[in-house]
Amino acid sequence: MFHWLEKNPFFFAVAVFLTIAFAGLVEILPGFAQSARPVVGVKPQTILQLAGKNIYLQENCNACHSQLIRPFKSETDRYGHYSLSGEFAYDRPFVWGSKRTGPDLMRVGNYRTSDWHEAHLKDPQGTVDGSIMPPYPWLFRKSADIDTAYAEALTVMKVFNTPYNVGDNPKVPASLSEAKAIALEEAKMVAGDMKDPQIKSMVDSGNIPEVVALIAYLNSRK
Numbered sequence: 001m002f003h004w005l006e007k008n009p010f011f012f013a014v015a016v017f018l019t020i021a022f023a024g025l026v027e028i029l030p031g032f033a034q035s036a037r038p039v040v041g042v043k044p045q046t047i048l049q050l051a052g053k054n055i056y057l058q059e060n061c062n063a064c065h066s067q068l069i070r071p072f073k074s075e076t077d078r079y080g081h082y083s084l085s086g087e088f089a090y091d092r093p094f095v096w097g098s099k100r101t102g103p104d105l106m107r108v109g110n111y112r113t114s115d116w117h118e119a120h121l122k123d124p125q126g127t128v129d130g131s132i133m134p135p136y137p138w139l140f141r142k143s144a145d146i147d148t149a150y151a152e153a154l155t156v157m158k159v160f161n162t163p164y165n166v167g168d169n170p171k172v173p174a175s176l177s178e179a180k181a182i183a184l185e186e187a188k189m190v191a192g193d194m195k196d197p198q199i200k201s202m203v204d205s206g207n208i209p210e211v212v213a214l215i216a217y218l219n220s221r222k
């Protein structure tokens with residue numbers, strides 16, 4: 001039927017272009033639909049959670065964990081509601097991941113607690129029999145980078161109009177010192193649910209360990 005096309009390089013090139021352009025449209029257009037707008041109730045991440053997300057990326061947790069639940073019964077039974085595009089509206093960059101060596105973490109905040117994460121990140125094998133996840137002892141010693149997280153929040157607020165400071169959404173204050181104070185308050189709440197006395201004393205002395213920021217981020221995955 002299309003033999004004549006193969007003999008006409010010009011029209012062949014046009015046909016290839018149209019085919020690829022159509023495929024591109026099919027991918028791009030749904031993003032403009034009403035259902036792709038931010039889901040009601042989705043909030044931007046707090047500065048502490050952003051710092052935790054940066055640790056998630058830095059430690060490459062996304063190499064083994066996805067954050068994208070597919071609309072299959074086997075997945076929704078295990079992880080909860082399948083992911084909606086509007087849930088990622090303020091996620092820059094998103095961390096969908098492409099491989100599940102470990103389970104999906106999109107809604108892990110619904111069924112794991114701060115002290116569970118604490119024990120698991122320190123010693124996965126001691127927490128889950130036969131786990132092949134590596135331990136992350138340095139997260140308990142290094143301090144989280146709040147400065148970068150603050151700069152990031154400020155940037156997405158200014159450049160992409162991410163709705164910080166709107167209603168009861170997280171606050172991004174005008175000064176770094178104020179942002180650090182807010183992050184510390186939130187860190188104290190997380191550390192209050194943890195067991196390690198050293199973590200509590202670090203936070204009490206105004207220092208936020210990486211593990212606290214990471215757990216704040218994991219708890220926000222709902």
Ligand code: HEC
Nearest residue numbers: 056059060061064101102103108124128131132133134136
């Ligand atoms: C080498 C692959 C690998 C890496 C890297 C990895 N994990 Fe895992 N993770 C696993 C496996 C396998 C499991 C399942 C066994 C277990 O619970 O320990 C798991 C389980 C988990 C769970 C429990 C989820 C549930 O539903 O029970 C959490 C939370 C988690 N990982 C967080 C992290 C975080 C945070 C990082 C980065 C600091 C990370 N993982 C890095 C492989 C990995």
